[in-house]
Amino acid sequence: MDISQSKRKPYVRQVKKSWWLRNSFYTGYMLREGTCLFVGAYTVILLCGLLRLSQGPEAFAGWLHALHSPLAILFHLVALVACLFHAKTWFSLAPKAVRLFKGAELMPEKPIIMAQYIGLAAVSVIVLLIAILA
Amino acid sequence: MAEIMEIEVLRYRPEEDNEPWTQRYQVPFTHEMSILEALTYIKDHLDSTLSYRWSCRMAICGSCGMMVNGKPKLGCKTFLRDYVSAGKIKLEPLANFPIERDLVVDMSDFMQKLEKIKPYIIPKEEKDLCDGEYIQTPKQLAQYKQFSQCINCGLCYAACPQYALKPEFLGPAALALLYRYNEDSRDGAKAERMKLVNQESGVWSCTFVGFCSEVCPKGVDPAAAIQLYKAESAKDYVIAMFKPED
Numbered sequence: 465m466d467i468s469q470s471k472r473k474p475y476v477r478q479v480k481k482s483w484w485l486r487n488s489f490y491t492g493y494m495l496r497e498g499t500c501l502f503v504g505a506y507t508v509i510l511l512c513g514l515l516r517l518s519q520g521p522e523a524f525a526g527w528l529h530a531l532h533s534p535l536a537i538l539f540h541l542v543a544l545v546a547c548l549f550h551a552k553t554w555f556s557l558a559p560k561a562v563r564l565f566k567g568a569e570l571m572p573e574k575p576i577i578m579a580q581y582i583g584l585a586a587v588s589v590i591v592l593l594i595a596i597l598a
Numbered sequence: 599m600a601e602i603m604e605i606e607v608l609r610y611r612p613e614e615d616n617e618p619w620t621q622r623y624q625v626p627f628t629h630e631m632s633i634l635e636a637l638t639y640i641k642d643h644l645d646s647t648l649s650y651r652w653s654c655r656m657a658i659c660g661s662c663g664m665m666v667n668g669k670p671k672l673g674c675k676t677f678l679r680d681y682v683s684a685g686k687i688k689l690e691p692l693a694n695f696p697i698e699r700d701l702v703v704d705m706s707d708f709m710q711k712l713e714k715i716k717p718y719i720i721p722k723e724e725k726d727l728c729d730g731e732y733i734q735t736p737k738q739l740a741q742y743k744q745f746s747q748c749i750n751c752g753l754c755y756a757a758c759p760q761y762a763l764k765p766e767f768l769g770p771a772a773l774a775l776l777y778r779y780n781e782d783s784r785d786g787a788k789a790e791r792m793k794l795v796n797q798e799s800g801v802w803s804c805t806f807v808g809f810c811s812e813v814c815p816k817g818v819d820p821a822a823a824i825q826l827y828k829a830e831s832a833k834d835y836v837i838a839m840f841k842p843e844d
Contacts, residue, residue, distance in 0.1 A: 474698055477697070490809070493807045497805075565737070
């Protein structure tokens with residue numbers, strides 16, 4: 465008998481479809497990615513508004529009226545929560561995509577994250593002002 | 599008398615088992631005991647057939663990586679005391695790698711990927727020994743130092759669902775190491791390594807789950823290296839449109 469014969473039989477584990485439920489980090493990731501569906505749907509609604517606007521005041525009024533339905537309001541509330549969650553998670557990941565140095569010291573993550581919130585607040589205020597003043 | 603803690607270990611012995619199975623051991627619990635020490639206790643007192651890897655016992659060799667309650671950890675850097683409230687400890691071999699035996703996995707794919715990125719300095723110009731060292735400033739060192747702390751433990755591969763779903767993906771540690779050498783001021787092989795980065799199996803296979811950086815025992819942050827190189831790769835693509843190589 466050849467005693468040097470290998471007994472190797474590496475066992476490969478299959479990836480289950482439910483892999484993203486295995487731990488909370490993966491579930492959070494899927495949730496973050498999932499929110500983009502709401503961001504996308506909201507964008508389509510806005511584009512429809514733009515299209516209706518180009519078709520005249522009556523068409524635009526019809527689009528506005530459709531937005532008053534309870535279903536549309538419910539969708540917008542859910543989409544708002546999804547967009548805020550989407551923004552929060554991406555803001556917290558942003559420091560990974562920028563590497564700023566102060567001399568030989570790497571800049572900490574906090575100011576980068578904060579700068580985005582300040583940017584968001586500034587843009588929101590500007591848009592609000594334009595909407596009020598226009 | 600010491601308190602007893604139950605430790606579940608996923609066993610797989612290729613000569614007798616067709617698939618892994620779970621074995622439970624009763625280990626005396628002490629406050630200072632690491633998972634690796636618990637395994638040594640099992641091996642010495644309860645079951646000498648158990649296989650696992652270890653070497654330095656001080657979180658630098660990267661040998662004792664394993665799944666502890668579903669998360670990739672270094673056995674020597676993880677302590678039983680942190681699992682008292684969880685009530686159980688389940689040890690499994692590192693996820694996403696084939697199981698060789700018990701807690702030992704086959705890391706050859708990972709090693710091949712590390713080798714592929716040419717993890718060594720390829721100078722722009724060869725210098726004669728008489729010409730002295732390749733000088734580097736502290737600022738130049740800071741650019742890549744974090745990414746040079748990798749101990750090749752493979753925890754980030756076990757944390758990466760993309761590597762599990764797409765085994766050809768170069769993966770977190772190899773790309774972090776690639777970044778480390780590319781960003782070294784003494785290296786001159788960036789263009790050569792960027793070919794690997796730009797491939798679909800390079801940075802573009804990463805969907806930014808980010809768990810790799812979370813589990814890294816050395817704070818290397820492979821997710822950051824990959825995101826930074828997604829921007830670099832996009833830049834490379836645009837430049838190549840205007841400046842074809844040949």
